[in-house]
Amino acid sequence: MKQSEESCEGKKSSLAPLSHFQCWLTQQLHSYRPDLAENYLRLEVQLALKKFKKSQCEDLLKATCALLNSGGGVLEMKISDYSQLEKGTFWPKLDKFWQTFENSLEPVLEPLCYPDLIDRVVKEDVVFLFIKAADCLISIGCKLYVAGDARVHRASFTKTLELLEDRPECKIPLEELPPLPETFASEQVLDFHETKKEQFKNYTPEKKTTQMKLLNKKDEIKKQISAFANVLGGIILFGISNNGIVDGLKIDSDEQSVEEVEQQIESIIGEMKWCYTPQKLVHWNVNF
16 A cells, blocks of 8 residues: 555646635535536626626526436526625625526426525525436426416416327317307497406507507417417407407408408417417307
């Protein structure tokens, strides 16, 4: 043993000695959380700003999800303006930023939980996240919706799995949807209200054509169509306020204007992602 030790001492290493911080980080990686993978991401944020940049939280969210989906790892978040922070403001500002981050992450992690997957260590001007691998896919941009009685809801993790496992082409035929009055009069108060199968949409201002209104609100319309299609179907009634008063939509009486509105609806449906090809009169229809 003595000869071996002397041999080692006599050899010169070309490697630079580890700094105190590097030794600390190595200990964290190998002792504190031995189950972490070797993934390591870095990003910078600013806390001295009067108002946090939304993109900073989004970048942190994306990086966290990337590690959750990649076997876990370490995320190093550098506070680039640490020296500019007034005395005593670092922790309040970090806590405020972190509340926004955790609130954004909570629905993404469902049914998992932040404390089970993430440990945070703050070292002066650097925040380290030690992230475990998630046992399911974590997604930020899952645009899957279901219908409520008064609004559209983002599908939960459990509901998403249920919808992915069950992919019928058409759950409810159009003729089985709730019956509607044959005519509607301006300023009429309807004797029915919004439900999981009937939703009112009323878009202003009046100067814009119906085609322009639909175009400007197409993301909202997509959510509602998605919500109905993912559950039991439904009817969107345009030109009716939330309190059930008929305001109507301005559409020229000529055949071309009606056709343009139908084409606009068809275009919106065509931009959506379907597990089948939606067909008019089978999966959807437009009535005036």
